[in-house]
Amino acid sequence: MIKVLLKNKDYIIYNDELLNENIEQCFSADYWKQKNKIIGSAQGRGTTWFVQLLTMQAALRHYRRGGLFGKIISDYYFFTGWDKSRSIQEFHLLDKLSQSGVNVPQPVAAKVSKSGLCYRADLLCEKIANATDLVDILQQRCLSKLEYQSIGAQIKKMHKNQVNHTDLNIHNILLDDQGKVWIIDFDKCFQQQREGWQKGNLERLLRSFHKEVKKRSINWQEGNWDDLMRGYRV
Template sequence: MMMQEQIREEAGGAMLFDASLASGVDNDWFDPGYWRARDALEVQGGGRGGVAMIDTPAGACVLRHYHRGGLVARFNRDRYLWTGAAHTRSFAEFRLLAHIAALELPAPQPVAARLRRHGLFYTGDLITRRIDGAHTLAQCLADGRLDADLARETGALVARFHREGIWHADLNAHNVLVTSEALYLIDFDRGALRTPAEAWRLANLARLRRSLVKLGAAERIPDFQAANWGPLVYGYERTMGA
């Protein structure tokens, strides 16, 4: 089904949504308490503020509130400077995910996004379709399931996005989801479309490698470089050249 993007402006903010999935979306959809009262909420950790798994009329979804990271989060937890709706984290990620969906690449399907104005600042939220039966690549590493085949598939996954000029701002082992049928990339906050260039592509791969090493891949897997990272790069380069 083709996406039907619509914007609903309201006092204090606006909502952007796919009318083919969520024509009845309203502010309640972005309130975890609303879903908790209906026994349709499961909160999971991860990321800066965790995410809420919600059962909506559009199906099983993930609700995420945008939180700041780093030192700035100590005095500003979730507010960002307002420079226009199109530049908000929530609207930008929604539209990037919509572009990814149009390319039929494996990533979460966007359902709705919201921004709320607070003077010179705004807060944002995003709802995407849930990917069921998934484990992160980090979990696969911890469980001893990161073998050469999975590494090759991971490299091929990243290459599919890079071939389309899609840059992931935080490519790490927590943002690769593994299911029995396919692999997915998630969390495209601050992601962007870029002119194809070797420099940013290699930097993206290096970020993924640092993530795996930080999670103990070199200690968990004998000869990690040859046994896993080599196959990952092979899968990446083969797909890039296809």
């Protein structure tokens, strides 16, 4: 069940079926280090910590800005309401997609800490077990036609839920060791009712294939896109 905790200037939303640990402390990497529950980390825009919950493995991410502005104000955002903050929006979007049968990480908890006119944000969500992103896989081997069709089908399922993934690229698509396709990283993504944006998502994904072919010589050819689109059109 989804619950909300509002205490002082902190707003926390969480799934009490997935989180049995200290709700107010679970967004602190130090808390998990003290409990010896850190199982790994990944570097990106800051550090994502992988932690062991009682119910699952999870990823803890603190929201940070990118670009030149991010060097000046690294992790503060202008506050316009709890439900309009980035972590809360991503939590709700992941929950909707997960409930609709789209393969995305289950959201565990999200936090917004208000400070004056600004806020900072954190998200705790499921870590997909034994999964690798397409960039790493395609550096090792080619994908089969069926795998590309499964990717296309999963994107179509996301689009049927009217979710615009504004950063759909091959770093954000995973395959697990059972061949299951997952889509991740829904920060700044949103539901959109109009038509036309779906094409933009797909064009962005195609550009990412082209980019990684030039950058890393991944095992990909133009014909593979046709296989992906066959899965999308089913």
